[in-house]
Amino acid sequence: MxxxxxxxxxxxxxxxxxxxxxxxxxxxxxxxxxxxxxxxxxxxxxxxxxxxxxxxxxxxxxxxxxxxxxxxxxxxxxxxxxxxxxxHDTEQELSGTLKFGAESPISFLYIPNVLEKLAKEYPKLWPMMFTETTSNLANKIKNREIEFAFMFYEAERLKELEYREIKKVEFQLVISPKTSKHAKDSFIGSREINHQSAHLPTFEKLRRKNKNLFIKYSANDIMAYKELILKGLGIGLLPKEFVKEEIKDKRLKKIYPELKLSFPIYLVQHGSYPLTMEAQKLIELISASI
Missing domain, CATH: 1.10.10.10 (Winged helix-like DNA-binding domain superfamily/Winged helix DNA-binding domain)
Known part of the structure; x- marks a missing residue:
């Protein structure tokens, strides 16, 4: 050789x-x-x-x-x-447009602080974040519209993509104290599941505790999702970090605390195309912050 x-x-x-x-x-x-x-x-x-x-x-x-x-x-x-x-000039900075995706909870909880740091270190880099359903993000990676995405829900694994688990994040089932008796039978789901409980194991676990539970509302935006719970429209599942203040202030309370729930964050990228230097740097910073 x-x-x-x-x-x-x-x-x-x-x-x-x-x-x-x-x-x-x-x-x-x-x-x-x-x-x-x-x-x-x-x-x-x-x-x-x-x-x-x-x-x-x-x-x-x-x-x-x-x-x-x-x-x-x-x-x-x-x-x-x-x-x-x-x-190349050794002083060369990362620059240009960097298109990537993140599921709503991840984009809210982890990305802003990272982009703030990135803006200070690499002012010529223009990150463009797409926050959509994981199915749409996966297709964008497949079609090379974005380089990579961070997501909780894997959707249907596409053979063209590579999936790597970054970290498991703890979630908490919560409900508003003002939720009516009738609304306690309502579960607020993610738009990813298309109202099919077979795609949501957590929902099936809850059904064993409350056979009358059904999915009445759905949202894939984390802020809208939490607001639905705060309005007393039903039970919801959110990252613990995202509801700790509301629980502390008693605007939300834990329900079924005996259920220990955690979900992995995945880094998803195309399997046939290498990541740019800009993408690698951003992935490094995001992974370190999670």
Missing amino acids: GINDLDLNLLKAFIAVAEEKHFTKAAKSLFVEQSAISKSIKRLELELGTQLFLRTNRKVELTTKGENLYLRAKEIIQLTSDFVSYA
Whole structure:
């Protein structure tokens, strides 16, 4: 194999696994799926004709040959980085339009603070955030209208996309103290479920406690959703962080606190197209803030 045949992404995957000593952690550091890291390592070992890692159930360790190649790989990546820096002005800032998406709760709770920081560090970058249903966001990524999106609900997984769990967020079932007896049978759902309870396991859990429960209202905007609950129109499910002040002020109260509910935030991106530097930087900042 000649140097022209060597994919630098394979070296990056190799370095990440060597440093993290764990395939999952390495994948997280490179913002890719674990399966992609595993395939990269297998391909590199095949092309080099040597075993790079000793694999155990708990961790992976470099072989003796792997340790030597790790140092060389670091040198190659550094030289490549220096080459690119030389080709471009080292003072070059991230700039241009960056289109991405976020589901409503995520866009409200996490994104504004990140964009504030981004605006100070990279004033020439223009982030454009799309807040829509996850189905629409997934299709926008598929059609390359946006680069990536953060979402709770996975919708129907599209084969063209990659999904990576970032973090699990605790949710709380809440109700307004002024909710009428009749309204306590109403559950405020998300527009994602299209009023089909089969798509909402939480609703099914509640039905076991209240067989009269039904979905009467739905909204996919977090502010409108909370307002429906505050108006006493029914039971709702929101991130704990988003209702802590209302619970403290007794404008809302917990219902069925014995139900421990948490949902993962996913980073979704196209599987066939690499992320721009601008996208990688924003993902790094958002992931750190969640």
